Amino acid sequence: MAKEKKINPQTAQNEHGASMEKLVSLCKRRGFVYQSSEIYGGLNGAWDYGPLGIALKKNIQEIWWREMTQKHDNIVGLDAAVMMHPRVWEASGHVENFSDPLVDCKSCKTRFRADNLDPEALTAKKCPQCGGELTEPRQFNLMFKTHQGPVDEGEDGLVYLRPETAQGIFVNFKNVVDTSRVSIPFGIAQTGKAFRNEITTKNFIFRTCEFEQMEMQFFVKPGTDPEWLAYWKEERMRYYTDSLGILASRLRFHQHAKDELAHYAADAYDIEYQYPFGWQELEGVHDRTDFDLRRHGEYCGKEINYLDPETNERYIPYIIETSAGLTRSVLIALMDAYEEQNIGRDKDGKDDIRTVLHFHPNVAPLTVAVFPLVKKDGLDELAKEIHNELKMEFNSFYDQSGAIGRRYRRMDEIGTPYCVTVDSNTKENGHVTLRFRDSMQQISVHKQDLITRIRQENRIYKRN
Numbered sequence: 001m002a003k004e005k006k007i008n009p010q011t012a013q014n015e016h017g018a019s020m021e022k023l024v025s026l027c028k029r030r031g032f033v034y035q036s037s038e039i040y041g042g043l044n045g046a047w048d049y050g051p052l053g054i055a056l057k058k059n060i061q062e063i064w065w066r067e068m069t070q071k072h073d074n075i076v077g078l079d080a081a082v083m084m085h086p087r088v089w090e091a092s093g094h095v096e097n098f099s100d101p102l103v104d105c106k107s108c109k110t111r112f113r114a115d116n117l118d119p120e121a122l123t124a125k126k127c128p129q130c131g132g133e134l135t136e137p138r139q140f141n142l143m144f145k146t147h148q149g150p151v152d153e154g155e156d157g158l159v160y161l162r163p164e165t166a167q168g169i170f171v172n173f174k175n176v177v178d179t180s181r182v183s184i185p186f187g188i189a190q191t192g193k194a195f196r197n198e199i200t201t202k203n204f205i206f207r208t209c210e211f212e213q214m215e216m217q218f219f220v221k222p223g224t225d226p227e228w229l230a231y232w233k234e235e236r237m238r239y240y241t242d243s244l245g246i247l248a249s250r251l252r253f254h255q256h257a258k259d260e261l262a263h264y265a266a267d268a269y270d271i272e273y274q275y276p277f278g279w280q281e282l283e284g285v286h287d288r289t290d291f292d293l294r295r296h297g298e299y300c301g302k303e304i305n306y307l308d309p310e311t312n313e314r315y316i317p318y319i320i321e322t323s324a325g326l327t328r329s330v331l332i333a334l335m336d337a338y339e340e341q342n343i344g345r346d347k348d349g350k351d352d353i354r355t356v357l358h359f360h361p362n363v364a365p366l367t368v369a370v371f372p373l374v375k376k377d378g379l380d381e382l383a384k385e386i387h388n389e390l391k392m393e394f395n396s397f398y399d400q401s402g403a404i405g406r407r408y409r410r411m412d413e414i415g416t417p418y419c420v421t422v423d424s425n426t427k428e429n430g431h432v433t434l435r436f437r438d439s440m441q442q443i444s445v446h447k448q449d450l451i452t453r454i455r456q457e458n459r460i461y462k463r464n
Contacts, residue, residue, distance in 0.1 A: 018276060018338035022338070027334070046210060053365075057326060061326055076176060078172060083159045084160075088171060094163060103138075104134065105127035107127065114137040143197065144160060144163075144197050163196050169188045185219065190213075205327050215324070219318075226267070226287070228320045233269055237253070240271065246336050250273055251272070254281075269284070337357040359415035359417070365416075366414065366416040367395045368394050369420070370383050370397070383420075390450065407419070438464060
């Protein structure tokens with residue numbers, strides 16, 4: 001029987017030619033993502049976001065915040081501290097349960113997550129890297145520890161960097177209820193940094209030690225949780241396809257089996273994305289029951305419950321969680337948008353490959369680029385005037401260097417949906433050329449109509 005060929009997760013490509021290797025190269029070359037501390041050799045599992053990367057990340061974050069708060073009258077926001085009382089993590093179960101099985105190679109000293117190794121290699125205790133002997137698996141807690149105040153290292157002053165943002169919401173449940181005009185069902189949304197001391201970081205920004213989450217915890221009356229779980233499953237999938245423009249064919253739900261469920265969950269689904277290295281989690285939509293509020297009530301010695309103003313009934317709410325990774329959302333926005341197109345032959349007779357990022361206009365780091373056809377006859381000054389008007393509403397970029405075709409290609413590669421070219425006609429009749437990234441179609445538009453036209457195109461945009 002023929003041996004199955006192993007897939008290299010870095011060079012494996014999707015149907016549009018995207019691979020992790022190509023994506024990492026583009027991100028470095030165009031200023032999306034850099035290796036952290038690169039001039040010192042880099043730090044494993046840590047990445048810095050460049051000018052285009054931070055714009056992309058901020059756009060996604062703002063779309064999520066608008067979707068989860070502005071569009072829902074019964075969802076409010078919160079920004080909790082990164083460091084919390086250590087008892088928080090005892091109550092949540094993180095001190096006891098937040099761990100992965102770890103094995104070490106006695107020869108090359110490499111560490112692996114035991115549950116990610118080939119079962120045969122694990123049984124044989126054989127290192128997949130050098131063939132050396134592996135240790136027995138042991139549990140490794142993923143929380144970063146630090147110490148607060150002028151104390152020696154030890155248990156005194158011990159605090160953790162939060163491994164998730166959800167607990168900050170749960171411990172503030174009573175504060176929000178007491179100070180806001182909210183009534184069940186209602187949600188609390190939060191974005192922010194989280195930290196996990198991962199055994200293995202891999203696949204670029206897919207799994208890192210420092211990342212950002214976008215979480216919303218929705219509090220409901222016990223017994224209504226299944227219907228709200230179904231509601232938020234549908235809402236969250238729609239967000240990815242409609243608001244971020246992600247291809248529906250690359251998204252799916254995975255329901256957790258009973259042996260996969262977290263200790264707090266009654267039911268759980270992951271929204272998974274089809275990366276070149278396989279289907280992996282993007283967001284969790286979970287029924288957390290009343291576990292979190294009940295446990296925090298037990299550990300802090302105070303009642304954490306809700307008094308229904310209509311029925312005068314007091315109960316501990318159930319929680320439907322939507323927990324998305326902002327960092328992973330950036331990755332799928334890049335991966336999903338990437339395409340290599342053969343658009344003919346170049347002057348040397350070779351295939352002319354156009355690399356383009358099909359970002360939804362809401363997501364794109366730059367919405368529009370403005371070019372003077374030539375740097376003379378006052379066209380550059382006129383182009384700058386148009387750019388200054390556009391940038392009051394859109395992320396606009398001005399470029400006057402190089403051939404116009406090369407300028408178009410640069411904008412295609414970073415995903416700019418529209419390009420505006422100013423030429424002699426603009427001086428004569430006020431018309432500019434508006435070019436569309438996806439189709440490369442060019443139309444004539446009066447400069448006074450540009451903002452209205454771009455607004456309209458953004459509203460009706462649909463990925464081909």
